Amino acid sequence: MSANPGNKLSSWNPTPPQRGxxxxxxxxDCTEPMKKYMECLKLVKNDNAPNCRQLAKKYxxxxxxxxxxxxxPWEDLGFNDEPKRKDAPVKQDAGTKEN
Known part of the structure; x- marks a missing residue:
């Protein structure tokens, strides 16, 4: 009896992670932020709560x-919904000019 089902000798090629x-x-170094984030997830039953998102960002x-x-960039990690600061500069459209 063989330990390989179907008696085929094939190799498994692992794929690398998308982001290295x-x-x-x-x-x-990051144990405390990780623990706080995991505790938050446990409290909200793995819901995507805003307070947990802030802890994830800190981690x-x-x-x-x-x-x-x-x-x-934070946008690539899903943190593009951060509220804009009031004093942040407003982007102008390419078709409009400042006077």
């Missing part, structure tokens, strides 16, 4: 600052 490596936090920011992941 996501190294483990061996030194615990990802910690990972980026400690070079545990590549720096990625």
């Amino acid at each position: 490596a996501f190294p483990l936090d061996h030194f615990g 990802l920011d910690c990972r980026m600052n400690n070079e545990l992941m590549d720096r990625v």
Whole structure:
């Protein structure tokens, strides 16, 4: 009897992650933000609550600052719904001119 079903010898080719490596936090640099985020998810039963999103952003920011992941624009990580600041400059359309 063979341990390989169908008696075929085929190799499995793993696919790399879409955004490259996501190294483990061996030194615990981002343990606290991660724990707070996980506790929040547990409290809201894995709902996408705004307060948990802020904790997720802090956790990802910690990972980026400690070079545990590549720096990625927040929009690419799904944080494009952040409220605009009142003092932020307003973008002009290409067809309009300032006087």
